[in-house]
Amino acid sequence: MASGNGTNFEALVHACRSGALNGRVERLVVNNPGCGAAQRAERLGIRCHTLDHRLQPSREALDRALSESFQDAQVDLVVMAGWMRIVTPVLIAAYPDRLVNIHPSLLPSFRGVDAVGQALAAGVRLAGCTVHLVCEAVDSGRILIQAAVPVLDGDDRASLAARIQVQEHRILPLGVGIAAQRLRDRTAAGAARWRPADPPSG
Numbered sequence: 033m034a035s036g037n038g039t040n041f042e043a044l045v046h047a048c049r050s051g052a053l054n055g056r057v058e059r060l061v062v063n064n065p066g067c068g069a070a071q072r073a074e075r076l077g078i079r080c081h082t083l084d085h086r087l088q089p090s091r092e093a094l095d096r097a098l099s100e101s102f103q104d105a106q107v108d109l110v111v112m113a114g115w116m117r118i119v120t121p122v123l124i125a126a127y128p129d130r131l132v133n134i135h136p137s138l139l140p141s142f143r144g145v146d147a148v149g150q151a152l153a154a155g156v157r158l159a160g161c162t163v164h165l166v167c168e169a170v171d172s173g174r175i176l177i178q179a180a181v182p183v184l185d186g187d188d189r190a191s192l193a194a195r196i197q198v199q200e201h202r203i204l205p206l207g208v209g210i211a212a213q214r215l216r217d218r219t220a221a222g223a224a225r226w227r228p229a230d231p232p233s234g
């Protein structure tokens with residue numbers, strides 16, 4: 033899932049294709065038609081599905097459509113790689129422990145919008161990024177991996193965000209790998225085989 037430029041999406045695709053991450057990116061869903069992520073998908077030969085949130089009657093309706101798209105693609109894991117919409121329990125419940133997000137701060141600091149600006153305003157000397165599982169409270173689920181970067185004198189949003197992004201591209205595939213390993217461990221320990229539930233109707 034991506035809303036903007038799509039550099040994290042592309043990093044995941046490359047990690048899979050190089051063998052660094054044992055998986056395959058089956059499809060991309062974007063909410064902004066023609067966004068950078070959609071253009072990257074075309075270049076990389078990955079199927080892209082556009083679900084414009086402006087055409088959906090509610091957040092829940094968008095999440096129901098997302099869930100249907102992922103069930104159609106038979107994916108095991110869903111990654112919010114720069115998804116700028118708040119997700120609802122509709123999607124979270126459909127992919128329990130299988131919905132991963134990347135956020136440009138060292139959570140639990142600076143949740144929500146403009147995390148990089150929040151870090152600059154707070155005057156912290158260390159910033160960074162977090163890959164975590166998604167739960168109902170925004171930017172609050174179980175942390176899988178983090179990376180820290182220094183805040184340098186004279187940094188602005190753009191320079192700090194660029195330094196953070198280098199680390200995002202490194203840790204997003206690692207975080208997805210950790211989420212997948214947790215699921216394999218659980219299956220090995222005898223948990224019932226998971227399959228996606230039918231999305232709630234309505």
Ligand code: GAR
Pocket residue numbers: 034035036037038039040041069113114115116134135136144147161197200
């Ligand atoms: C990334 O920095 C990601 O952490 C952030 O959006 C950017 C997307 O970049 N996500 C959030 O702020 C979610 N709360 P990209 O489109 O180049 O991957």
